[in-house]
Amino acid sequence: MLVQWGNFSTVSVLARLTHQPTGIRENLLRNLDLSKSRSLRSLEIPAKSVSVYSFVLLTLKVILLTIRSPVFSEVVIVLEGGSIDETCLSQRTLFRFVQGMHDVKPFRLVFCLEIWEGDRDETAELLRRYIDAEAAKGGLDFLPSPPTIVFNTRATRGSKWEGLRA
């Protein structure tokens, strides 16, 4: 099935994925086809996945290209656990990554902080500085609206049980 979106298509993205190991490529296509979903509003990606590996970005492009939901509107980058420093996320990598995804499908950008209260303000401030600096350079002009920062109140104090919460 060919999906056309802007200047990209699943064919062109898949053409690049063909350089990746066959098992992973087939597994991706078999398991992460969102084309049947009619209610999907939001795709969430942990900040730790905003990686320098081209595989990750290509993977997300393929997934975005399968989305047909008429209500899909946002990509949420989730900062989990500790401070933003732990993600080793640079401003340049972050927004290059976001633009790479936005090239294949438009969306609003949301940052969700699921971090300990102690690190929350500092991380939000650093994130705002990233956003302001990038916006000043015109690096966010591709977005339909400025990124928003939200807090997940369910994520509170860290503990050995944090991983068990449903």
Add this chain to the structure above:
Amino acid sequence: MRLLPLIKRLQIAQSHDDPWFPPMIPNAQTLVYFSALANVRELGFDEVDLSALAPQAQQYLGHFAPTLQSLALRKPRGTHSQLLRFLGLFPNLDDFKLLCSHEHKLKPDQTPVPQSAPPLRGRLTLGQLDGDGLLRALSEMCGGLRFRHMDLSTMEGGRFLLDACAETLETLRIYPVCWSSGEISQRFQFLPV
């Protein structure tokens, strides 16, 4: 003791090497404490042996049924049907988190699925699943799946889940970096920065 009814979130920590729950012999004192937990909404279970728990599950945990909305199991042992029967104890369950591992996989079996089923209309969190057999059995038990949020750190069963919840899924969290972890990731190109 008087404070126990105020507890809404209960997490039972143990390891396979040193399990303390379920007790092999029902313990009157443990039962008294469990009975006092009358308002538990979130239950977390670490490394529970479902086959050992099965005979006593109703006795110890049955009174959670009216209030329990969220269940998290990490590295449970047992079979698919034992897990489904355990879920069937909680008719108001909406959120389910299941974290298996390569060492602790739930075994498929052919036992018929239970008749009672929770609604499961909230968040599903999955890690390290072995195929989609369990999900299909869960769907059969519930008469379809209706999760609104999914958190998938595994691709296994993804296709089935996404198709099954096509009319209800609103948010999807995925972990692509997990899929390229280990030695495989070394073979991928870096993004130019």
